[in-house]
Amino acid sequence: MEKFFKKHWSNILFGVLVVLMIIPQTRMPIQVFVQRLISFSPSETSEEKRETLQDYNWSLVSLNSEEINFSQSQGKVVVVNFWATWCPPCVAEMPSFQKLYDAYGSNVDFYFVTSEKPDKVNRFLEKHNYSLPVFLQFFEAPEQMQSSVLPTTYVLSKSGEIVVNETGVADWNSKKIRSLLDRLIAE
Template sequence: MKFSKDKIVNLVLLLAAGIVLFTPLGFPVKVFVNKLISFAPSEVAEEERSILKDYQWSLVAPENKSINFKEFQNQVVVVNFWATWCPPCVAEMPDFQALYDEYGTKVVFLFVTNEDKAVVDTFMKKKSFTLPVYYPQNATPAVLKSSAIPATFVIDKSGEIVIDKTGAADWNSESTRALLDRLLLN
C-alpha cells in the first residue's frame, strides 16, 4: 500500500493532535491556549445575583489549622476551585498571583482544592506561587457548587455573588481590579 503525500500529512497531523490532546506533553500547549483565549470575567447582572446565606463551611487553612468560612463574612472574598492537573486552572494562576500580590491584604482569597497536599505544595513551589490554598472538610455551600473547574466566585461584603465564572479568565484585568476597588469601598 502506497501512501500519498496528503495521507502522510494527515497522519502526521492526527498524530500531533493525539499527542497534544491525550498525553502529558500536550499539557503546556493546553495551558498556553487557555491563556490566549481568556478574557476578563463579567459581573453577574444585579437582578440575577445569588446571595450566600450559608457560611458554614469548614476548611483547612494553609497553616494546617481548621477554619470556618464564617470568619470571612462581611468581607470581599474571591473563592477559586482548582486543581494542578487542570490546564485552564493553571493558565489563570499567574493572573491570580498578580491580583493576590496587590489585593491580598484587602480581599480574602481562597484557592480551594481536593488534591493531595504534597502534590499541591510541590506545584506551588515549582511555580513560585504564594496563593493561599485551602482544603474543604465538609460540603461546599450550595450556591458555590460547580460541576466544572476552574470555578471562581467573587463575593461582596453583603454576601452577593458578583462574579460567578466557570473556566479560565483574565483575573488581573483592569475591570476586575476596578470591581474589587469598588467592592472594597462599599
C-alpha cells in the same frame, strides 16, 4: 522527498500535534497555552440575577493543616476559586490570580479551594512560585457556591452578594476585575 514534504506539510504538522497531545508530558503545557490564549475578563453578574450567600459556615483546612472557618470572611470582599493541579484551565489562570492576589491580598480574602492531596498541591505551588492561600475542602461549600465545574470562581461583596460567578478559564488580573474589586472594597 522534498516534494513530498511540500505537498503534505500540513498533514505532517497535524500528525505531530496529535502525537504531542497524546503524550501526557506535552499535552498539559499545550492545553494550558491554548487556554491562556482564549482567556477573557470575567463578567459581573447583573444585579437582578445575583444571589446572596446565606450561610458562611464552611470548614476548610489550610495546607499547613490549620483549620479555618469561612465565616471569618463574613463582611469582607472575598474571592473563592475551586481548582485542581490536573485541570488545564485552572493552571492557565493561576498566573493572573497570583498577580491579583499580590495586589489585593491585604484587602480581599482569597480562597483557592481544592480536593487534592496537600503534597501534590505544595509541589505545584513551589514549582510555579505561587504564594496563593490554598485550602483543602473536606466539607461541601455553601449551597450558592456549589459547582461541579473546574475552575469555578466567585467574587462576593461585603454583604455576601455573589457579584461574579465564573466557570472556565479567565483573566483575573484584568482592569475590569481590578475596578470591580476597588468598587467593592470602597462600599
